[in-house]
Amino acid sequence: MNYAHLKEELIEYSKTIGIDKLGITTADPFLSLKDRLIAQQENNFASGFEHSNIDERVDPRLSVQQARTIISIAVAYPSKLKNPPKSLPGKRRGFFSRSSWGVDYHDVLNERLKKLEAFLEARCGPEAMMRMVDTGALSDRAVAERAGVGWSAKNTFIITEEFGSYVFLGNLITTIPFPVDKPLEDLCGSCTKCIDACPTGAIVEPGVLNAQVCLSYQTQTKGFMADEFRSKIGNHLYGWDTCQLVCPYNKKIPQPAHKEMEPDPEKVKPLLLPLLSLSNKEFKREFGHMAGSWRGKKPIQRNAIIALAHYKDQTALPKLVELMHDDPRPVIRGTAAWAIGKIGDSKKEENELLIAKKREEDQEVLEEIDKGLTLLGFAVEK
Incomplete structure (x- = not known):
């Protein structure tokens, strides 16, 4: 042949x-x-x-x-x-990265x-x-x-x-013995825009990524997000694109015509508050076809709470209080408590956090409640 x-x-x-x-x-x-x-x-x-x-x-x-x-x-x-x-x-939105x-x-x-x-x-x-x-x-x-x-x-x-x-x-x-192609020349040259733009220093040297501190990875974890990353992810629900956005080779490129890849704007920039009320079935129906759903709804909802805190969206406070008191998942309860402290500015939020603290048994959630109280200016006893 x-x-x-x-x-x-x-x-x-x-x-x-x-x-x-x-x-x-x-x-x-x-x-x-x-x-x-x-x-x-x-x-x-x-x-x-x-x-x-x-x-x-x-x-x-x-x-x-x-x-x-x-x-x-x-x-x-x-x-x-x-x-x-x-x-x-009052109608704040999150963002799924382009890969989703x-x-x-x-x-x-x-x-x-x-x-x-x-x-x-x-x-x-x-x-x-x-x-x-x-x-x-x-x-x-x-x-x-x-x-x-x-x-x-x-x-x-x-x-x-x-x-x-x-x-x-x-x-x-x-097992087919095709003729093979040659590698291309590396054309990055002396450019370091991606390294300079990385907000966490995850690109530790050219071509070497510390995935543990990459914000794309952080949005996909299931536990509590470290404080240092919460302040950086903004409204991102899944993934991170900065190191691609700044790349000169991504400027003025043609937009592909693949129907499957066409984004639904309401799915890739969804309203944040409705995300917090989705059941597993509803989440799969709305987002299950997207790559960003692979870890399930909990990381997305945790990130949505962080995004609401980023926006300091006071219309979210009633929902966040509800999650802090009633959600069965410690990560959601605790992140909601921290977000209440970031957003709130009254005695009402302080009282809700103190009520939650008396009821809460999970140690990590208690730590998040204390963070919320501290953000509100309440003197937490150590």
């Missing part, structure tokens, strides 16, 4: 099914990546969301024994919201990869193949870099020449 010709056919077919860029690399181990991953763990920079087995992350043949090549795909996503609803006093606009990209890319599989099986027979989108063993970025889809930028994203870094990545490991 003429695999060079098959590759050309594959690239042309990929364009018809909504794949914006395709590159191919060998299935050889990613040896230099292993050292970086070990250092990441030793420095406690990992988020904990990564695949746990480092050997599987760097050696494709531990996933597909006879693997010869890896197909890397990129699907561009929009970065501009058309007609965004305004956040107004439209239908969950895991589903979108998996469907496109399935079509590539079917295309190749029709021409090559039952070759061994494995799809991976974000949650697989391999590093999507390492594969994309070696396959020439883009270069690995200082902000740790892959930057493509055509779409900047606003691309989702996916892989297809295969």
